[in-house]
Amino acid sequence: MKEQFPILETLTYLDTAATAQKPLRVFEAEHTFGLTRYANVHRGIYAQSVLATEAFEGARAVAAKFIGSTPQEIVFTKSTTEAMNLLAHTLPITKKSRIITSLLDHHSTFVPFQQAALHAGAEFVVLPLTKEGALDMRQAKKEIEKGCDVLAITQLSNVTGEVIDVEQLAKWVHKQNGRIVVDGAQAAAHLAIDVSHIDAFAFSGHKVYGPTGIGVLHVQKDVLSTLSPYQFGGEMIDAVTIENTTFREGPARFEAGTPPITQAVGLMEALRFVAEHRDLQEKERDLIAYCQEKLVRMNATIIGPEEKVGCVSFTLPVHAHDVAEFLDKEHIAVRAGHHCTQPLHDALGIPASVRISVGLYNTKEDIDRVIAALKACVEAFDV
Amino acid sequence: MYKEHIMDHYKHPRNNAALKNPTISHSEKNPSCGDSITVDISITDNVIDAIGFTGEGCAISMAAASMLFEDMQSMSVDDVLTLTREDMLEMIGIPLTTMRVKCGMLALHAVKKALYTYKARQGEDV
Numbered sequence: 001m002k003e004q005f006p007i008l009e010t011l012t013y014l015d016t017a018a019t020a021q022k023p024l025r026v027f028e029a030e031h032t033f034g035l036t037r038y039a040n041v042h043r044g045i046y047a048q049s050v051l052a053t054e055a056f057e058g059a060r061a062v063a064a065k066f067i068g069s070t071p072q073e074i075v076f077t078k079s080t081t082e083a084m085n086l087l088a089h090t091l092p093i094t095k096k097s098r099i100i101t102s103l104l105d106h107h108s109t110f111v112p113f114q115q116a117a118l119h120a121g122a123e124f125v126v127l128p129l130t131k132e133g134a135l136d137m138r139q140a141k142k143e144i145e146k147g148c149d150v151l152a153i154t155q156l157s158n159v160t161g162e163v164i165d166v167e168q169l170a171k172w173v174h175k176q177n178g179r180i181v182v183d184g185a186q187a188a189a190h191l192a193i194d195v196s197h198i199d200a201f202a203f204s205g206h207k208v209y210g211p212t213g214i215g216v217l218h219v220q221k222d223v224l225s226t227l228s229p230y231q232f233g234g235e236m237i238d239a240v241t242i243e244n245t246t247f248r249e250g251p252a253r254f255e256a257g258t259p260p261i262t263q264a265v266g267l268m269e270a271l272r273f274v275a276e277h278r279d280l281q282e283k284e285r286d287l288i289a290y291c292q293e294k295l296v297r298m299n300a301t302i303i304g305p306e307e308k309v310g311c312v313s314f315t316l317p318v319h320a321h322d323v324a325e326f327l328d329k330e331h332i333a334v335r336a337g338h339h340c341t342q343p344l345h346d347a348l349g350i351p352a353s354v355r356i357s358v359g360l361y362n363t364k365e366d367i368d369r370v371i372a373a374l375k376a377c378v379e380a381f382d383v
Numbered sequence: 384m385y386k387e388h389i390m391d392h393y394k395h396p397r398n399n400a401a402l403k404n405p406t407i408s409h410s411e412k413n414p415s416c417g418d419s420i421t422v423d424i425s426i427t428d429n430v431i432d433a434i435g436f437t438g439e440g441c442a443i444s445m446a447a448a449s450m451l452f453e454d455m456q457s458m459s460v461d462d463v464l465t466l467t468r469e470d471m472l473e474m475i476g477i478p479l480t481t482m483r484v485k486c487g488m489l490a491l492h493a494v495k496k497a498l499y500t501y502k503a504r505q506g507e508d509v
């Protein structure tokens with residue numbers, strides 16, 4: 001595995017939740033495409049443009065299959081963030097709406113829906129956590145049953161590593177005739193995804209070993225057909241006259257302008273890479289469990305419930321920034337801060353935490369190395 | 384990891400206490416990392432005669448506050464207001480990455496805001 005990631009020869013990379021390192025095969029796929037098949041898509045009559053279009057649409061099909069969707073329901077966006085903004089702008093939200101999110105949510109979900117609710121004068125509800133820092137499912141059910149037009153929630157927390165039962169939430173939301181929007185930015189990298197019962201699901205290419213600048217948004221087709229365009233421009237139009245414009249149907253309506261073509265090809269290769277290494281996702285969990293156990297033994301305070309996927313966040317008597325800087329001197333990359341979840345950190349009453357997150361390329365040695373460095377750090381600060 | 388002087392100021396911060404009757408008090412927060420500081424300044428005839436800070440943060444932000452406050456003793460309000468980012472970086476004395484520069488500047492930022500508020504109150508042009 002590590003030979004696909006030359007960068008890991010000198011770096012102990014434990015920040016995959018922020019962005020995953022890309023395997024050589026992703027660079028090679030983009031390189032070959034760029035040198036031999038590149039052209040704009042959906043426009044040219046010439047053969048090269050047809051080849052590029054085929055590759056681009058092939059990526060859409062692979063992305064759809066990856067999450068159990070269909071190509072007619074896949075919109076390419078710039079990122080999860082852009083997908084959430086698209087949804088917050090286009091889903092019907094009025095003064096009468098009840099919009100629900102949770103304390104676990106990343107700012108990229110939390111803020112667009114908070115702002116949409118503020119603009120419309122809608123009710124904005126933030127689901128709380130249990131004492132253990134897990135999503136409080138009993139409260140969630142209660143709040144959803146009071147009425148729910150949109151529930152926007154993460155499937156896998158980028159801080160606590162908790163997996164959220166979105167299937168169950170979807171049932172409750174649909175009983176209220178609401179829509180469930182799932183932030184799959186972390187989930188897509190660590191779990192097998194099935195969006196059959198999910199109205200909208202978004203993830204970013206760069207967190208699944210692919211390029212930045214491309215994201216995938218699944219919108220269930222009956223929902224998609226009711227949404228108005230989000231951005232206007234080329235590609236998304238049907239007919240333009242001086243007086244007015246009509247728009248295309250399906251995903252094309254939401255893809256204004258030249259899309260991220262080369263990135264789509266890189267993403268396709270990245271998704272194949274993940275699909276071929278499903279077995280290693282089990283190992284990722286073991287690594288996090290192993291890491292958590294070692295952290296507990298050195299008296300770190302762990303955030304959230306014990307069952308974790310992908311990451312573990314914690315505090316030590318040393319400030320998170322100082323920990324991260326100490327580890328950096330040992331060529332170990334971890335994240336320190338609030339990880340784009342300020343409401344969560346406020347609720348926990350901590351200013352910042354340290355997060356260790358793993359990818360398919362990490363090993364037990366990486367965990368041993370970071371634990372040894374953390375011990376040295378606590379010693380150096382003499383706390 | 385950090386140089387001796389940083390660790391010394393971090394572990395034994397100078398002026399690390401709230402003042403009883405400060406002339407001016409001001410709080411600042413760095414939302415990106417949660418560091419927070421409250422500065423209390425007592426001023427007589429435009430000269431700083433007592434200062435104290437309380438707060439929570441990383442070694443850089445707390446050591447920077449301690450060093451700044453040590454230097455500020457008996458400086459005039461106007462002299463403190465001429466302190467620049469470069470002066471502060473020199474005081475800290477180790478290279479900081481962009482993210483950490485914010486930590487290093489938190490105390491100076493809070494002090495300057497407090498002093499501008501003080502001067503505005505005095506009815507002076509600022």
Ligand SMILES: Cc1ncc(COP(=O)(O)O)c(C=O)c1O
Pocket residue numbers: 017018079080081082106108109154156157158183185186204340
């Ligand atoms: C859970 C979660 N949601 C959303 C995002 C936002 O992803 P992006 O910055 O690629 O839009 C991230 C990553 O930063 C994340 O961890």
